[in-house]
Amino acid sequence: MDAKEFREFGKAAVDFVADYLENIRDHEVLPTVEPGYLLDLLPKQMPEEPEPWTEVLSDINRVIKPGITHWQSPNMHGYYPTSTSYPSIVGEMLASGFGIIGFSWICSPACTELEVVVMDWLAKFLKLPEHFQHASDGPGGGVIQGSASEAVLVAVLAAREQAVLSCKETHPELSESEVRGKLIAYSSDQSNSCIEKAGVLAAMPIKLLAADEDLILRGDTLRKAIEEDVAAGLIPVICIATLGTTGTCAYDDIESLADVCQALKVWLHVDAAYAGGGFALEECAELRRGLDRVDSLNFNLHKFMLVNFDCSAMWLRDANKVVDSFNVDRIYLKHKHEGQSQIPDFRHWQIPLGRRFRALKVWITFRTLGAEGLRNHVRKHIALAQQFESFVRNDSRFEMVAPQALGLVCFRPRGDNENTTQLLQRLMERKKIYMVKAEHAGRQFLRFAVCGMDAKPSDIEFAWTEIESQLTAHLAEKSLAEVARKPSNVSDLTQHFQMHLANGGGGTHEKSQ
DSSP states (O other): OOHHHHHHHHHHHHHHHHHHHHTGGGSOSSOOOOTTHHHHHSOSSOOSSOOOHHHHHHHIIIIIGGGOOOTTSTTBOSSSOOOOOHHHHHHHHHHHHHTOOOSSGGGOHHHHHHHHHHHHHHHHHTTOOGGGSTTSSSSOEEEEESOHHHHHHHHHHHHHHHHHHHHHHHOTTSOHHHHHTTEEEEEETTSOHHHHHHHHHTTOOEEEEOOOTTSOOOHHHHHHHHHHHHHTTOEEEEEEEEBSOTTTOOBOOHHHHHHHHHHHTOEEEEEOTTGGGGGGOGGGGGGGTTGGGOSEEEEEHHHHSSOOSSOEEEEESOHHHHHHHHOOOOGGGOOTTTTOTTSOOGGGGSSSSOOOOHHHHHHHHHHHHHHHHHHHHHHHHHHHHHHHHHHHHTOTTEEESSOOBTTEEEEEESSOHHHHHHHHHHHHHHTSSBOEEEEETTEEEEEEEOOSSSOOHHHHHHHHHHHHHHHHHHHHHHHHHHHHTSOOOHHHHHHHHHHHHHTTOSOHHHHHO
16 A cells, blocks of 8 residues: 555545544444354455455445444443544544654654643643642653553552562561562452452452442541551552542542551552543532542543543652652663653553553644633533433432432432343343443442533433333333233223323323323
């Protein structure tokens, strides 16, 4: 493929993507394929001779697109948003065109220095403490990781190594293996699975502490656990708190956790992968309480900042602690400018050696949307979630499980868990919208997350109509089945169904029928 053909293929691909995103509401959010569908459609070996790009693009439409779950659809309401935007897509394309691996400054000065710039821009935009900026006088700063999972793992590994060094100084009689065998970490039982996985990868148990009834982890719970473990001869290392838990977007009490961690010399990391977007809003200022006292935190730009995956921001109060833990130098990695304070070598701040030019898509997105555009995007998600919450509260057949938080609403049909299960099953079979189920204290519930590239109030109305009509159908079938199990005649059946409607058992959709 020469430059001429690349231009043709590239322009056709841009048109393909633009058409796809512009008409994404035309697609059912979930695919209809079965496991293994693609294995049967594609050859078992790569083609021996080159094939024209027109055939490749045609096959993307024919065999790839049918197997896509449409994450950018406004009818996607599962998990949390994974956003993108046209500027971010262009940035990704340009970064791929440059094709650099920026593991050190000399490998591409713009790659390193642009990351310093956009991470300081973002820290100011989110109103983070000044010591997290590269421009500050201290050793802090920000770095772009691939995901929250990587950021959490970096924090866990760095905290582990710092704890080992500290313990060997205070207890020289212990061997390193004895010290490592006593290490333990903490988080909430509401935290993301990546935190537990970080413990597995770091060979350090992470104790998942029971959150309070409001799903918040507080300092008293942490202090009790640490005191018990210290009495048992263990060495506390790190607490990973969460702002925006996976299940309900609950916010751990950072201030009380910081009190404990500072007193007991335990690293405090905050996983704000989703809720970090709220830091930028004055109306969400309470989310920032205590951040001036944490050792590290992360926030996924690919959730709220219209930057496509993968792009997770991580800030460190003292980056030297990470560098000291991860630094492996070889002669071929050295250059004459290394060690200058304003020019970090980010390879020491992460797990892999190579680095993508992620800062480019961040820079392009920030410049073309502006700070106010990004704040408006977060506010729009909050407003759409409030719209959905009003639908839930105005239908007596449903109940809220947790307070609406940012763009997430947690709710369930009243009654036993079977109602929740059956409603979700119906929705999954119809594939018009996509949600996932969660559970707390034995109660199953549904998570409605505002997602998609450009969700609108009409999309929320569409989703609610789908949900309430499917609950209506489920409850009607359930009522008929209950009557059928009892000796009855046709008049009894009719009377029972009329009573079901009279008691509010049917929503607007059912009553109109």
